[in-house]
Amino acid sequence: MERRSFLKKAAVGASVGAVAAPALAQTQPTINWRLASSFPKSLDTLYGTAEVFSKRVAQLTGGKFNIRVFAGGEIVPPLQVVDAVQNGTVEVGHTAPYYYFGKDATFAFDCAVPFGMNSRQQTAWFDQGGGRDLMREFYKDYGIINFLGGNTGAQMGGWFRKEIKTLNDIKGLKMRISAFAGKVMQPLGLVPQQLAGADIYPALEKGALDAVEWTTPYDDEKLGFYKVAPYYYAPGWWEAGAQLSFYVGMKEWEKLPKEYQYAIEAASFEAHVTMQAEYDAKNPAALARLIKNGAKLRFFSKEIMEASYKAAVTTMDEEASKNAKFKKVYDHYKRFQRDQNQWFSVAELQMQSFMSSRK
């Protein structure tokens, strides 16, 4: 509905633009921006999405608007992209918003919350359900305007040295797990660990760490965890559809010519499509190779899923009771998600269940 009335206004805008255009085109400035990615080049699906974005922006502006992409750590530490955009170190960042959970848990709604929406639902909420407006209001305090930047799809639950069958198996388990999920699982006895990337493998090998979760088979395969922690669990209920964002500094955004703003908007949609498509295209073969090489695929038991779900709802409700920003987005997100799951239970789930039962 909103979109329709917006389109009418836009049609008027387009005709005005048509008259003004030739003058505009001649006076477009050359602009060079720097983009800080949270991801290393080795995670090519994540890192590469910023290149898809930057390449298209350049193409759409006759090469006059150049955004140079820097991998995580090159000019900004991977988990400080939001700060770098906020304080103007870079004009744009590409990151997973839930990395900033420690600043404010509200960031997570723009990425993934425990037992949250899947990839398509998250896009629908953001693009057509009011999520974009809610998150933009939140990001104002950081001087940031945000754009869609890809999705991984539902992730795996990670690598475990031993099988995890009951809640008892979780007690005392030392796991490298994302912050929000760690907070949810602590009351169930899990001991969340913070380890730098390079330390994970040796810790797992020695048994100083019992489990680690990363992303999906295509990325997981590169890290080789299957050699020391072969039980590969699904689903990663804390990342049912982890969405990435492009963060643009609001001051820089406002200085851009309209046409360059349009280029960023359009390129962000393209990057959003290609990341999910690339993960979907690459994950099946990666999973097959992992299994061939000794990974043992397992599903979390009903007991563990139910207890985790209950713990997640408690944690989210508690956060909402003490964080008004979180509560505002949570209430909206929760209603949208409930409706989505009712609809997805019908045609989508019936169809996928049937297709999954084929040989």
Next chain:
Amino acid sequence: MERRSFLKKAAVGASVGAVAAPALAQTQPTINWRLASSFPKSLDTLYGTAEVFSKRVAQLTGGKFNIRVFAGGEIVPPLQVVDAVQNGTVEVGHTAPYYYFGKDATFAFDCAVPFGMNSRQQTAWFDQGGGRDLMREFYKDYGIINFLGGNTGAQMGGWFRKEIKTLNDIKGLKMRISAFAGKVMQPLGLVPQQLAGADIYPALEKGALDAVEWTTPYDDEKLGFYKVAPYYYAPGWWEAGAQLSFYVGMKEWEKLPKEYQYAIEAASFEAHVTMQAEYDAKNPAALARLIKNGAKLRFFSKEIMEASYKAAVTTMDEEASKNAKFKKVYDHYKRFQRDQNQWFSVAELQMQSFMSSRK
């Protein structure tokens, strides 16, 4: 992999563009195109996607490249969009490729085939799995170059006057159903009917027609079939993720400045995202209203699903045995789909099944 090496080449291209740009920008021509949609304005999600596309192309080109959108039937009959682009009546069309199943069943792979891929899988196949190249080779014979143009997601199985429980209930059933599904179901005794839109409701009311399938709740609600055929079945296995396309006349495409081609490419990705997001955002409330107004939600029985699947495979195999173009795409699509379903059975299906079991 392909994308990576493409990016390297593109980066070189971008620097060249940067040098040439100012001259280019000044000499960009004003171009006016006409787009024929297959859809009436009343189907606002389908029709509106072409407006999203056209609006963005204008914005990205300073209003110099204008694509005027015409609703189905305004200048071209809804089901003759491919012909109109092929013979140059319009420069661009927005349509559901399987409408041209009668010309060549191969069109359907660019949209939906019985028991085909879901929305995300179809996008992955097209954008990252080789589908785009295969379809572009096919479209060469029609003088067309194609671009992503949205997806409806898994559709419903349609409206039935009586409950359909066994294969016996299908024998003699007169149903308005899409061409490919009709062909599949004929050996099971279904009698496919071709009826113009306006004739469907009275035929259902009188009992001259027993069932009709359309799209998803948001569109289905407008047509009011629930009043005369209240049993609303899922899933629509012949449209597990129906993808739409923008068709551009190859001759016109080749005449465009590079920058305008980039604008079309980028705008098509945006249109692709927004259509699926809009259907996802609107369908839950529409389904709830339909049920409140008397629609009775039903799932096709295992017996019917299994028999339909078997019939679909037979029909597809038969087509492949006599149509080399179909066979070429089918072999590729089939392998990709098998791999997709193995992966989607893990994290995605486990997660969706759990979330669907919540109250």
